Amino acid sequence: MGKSACCDNNGLKKGPWTAEEDQKLMDYIQKHGHGRWRTLPKNAGLRRCGKSCRLRWTNYLRPDIKRGKFSFEEEEAIIQLHSILGNKWSAIASRLPGRTDNEIKNYWNTHIKKRLLRMGIDPVTHKPRLDLLQLYSVLNSSIYNSSHQINISNLLGIGPTLNPNLLNLATSLLSSQSNSQDTSPENVQENQLDNPQIHQNQFQSLQPNQYQACIDSSAQFLNETQLLESNLEQLNSTSQANSIFQNSLQWEETRNFPDMGESLTPYCGYYEMGNQDMIKSSFENLSNMGFSSLISTASSSTTPLQSSSTTYVNGGIEDERDSFCSNILMYDIPNNLDANNGLL
DNA sequence: AACAGGGTCAACCGCTGTTGC
């Protein structure tokens, strides 16, 4: 099909809309309704193309548009819906009354996506960036214990907010994975590459000028996320993960957030407030990876997105200390929602 | 005060899907 014909017309105005143009468009739509966008500009006395008029109406002039900052509930819904629908902004917008796809898309790209990245969560897969966790864990455990106290967090640019218990979890899972490997001679070398303990030993005598080499050596871990995920499915010892998870919660409870204070509002503090969300997200993904049995389920949902729907439980946490904590792990998926195709 | 750099968001572009002839 290609470009719409209306965009080829010359002499049509582009750029920001004036109040006068807005008024003309609103007056016309109030009298005649919207639709027939190709002929609307001419009939309304506007020197705009139909697409521009439609966009202006649907994104800004519609009476049911909700302006202003996104609420916590809305942000939560966006994240959950995005994890299901991906970049189907219109499908996401259809579940957030008063919000447009454009607004949600902008908000995702400028706010949520960056927060997820800062937290070490892949905004595409909504899974923890285990490559960073692995690298962090291996380097930190080896270098930090050596005589050369290096802040690996800064070195890797992943900040000081990574929960050490989550790192332990990643390391434990890696270790378990390597233990479950075939130990036949032909696989020994490969298993050595997979074993973080071996890497740790290799770093014991690390010198300051060897940090880059250290990173290079560890870079081979970066492609092992899939191995880790498959290991998650194989790991039967759920008590291990549960224990680490409980430690994570305790770690969060005792952690200080000196700059938060009043800013711990649902909107501006959601991801900034700490790693609770990272833990939630991590364990949500654990659930997605086959660990749902080790995470207790919530019994009800208070999410704003409801109606006749099938309750979908990603995995709940019975810690009502943070009500949002349980909310985010549980989400109502309407019956007519298809994860692959959006609305049916 | 001036400038640079980064963040935000309204608007545009190019494409796909749908509909009617």
Add this chain to the structure above:
DNA sequence: GGCAACAGCGGTTGACCCTGT
């Protein structure tokens, strides 16, 4: 079935604003 017009979608752009130097 083929074509064109249309509606809608997601990615991208660029002007504007804010903040730090």
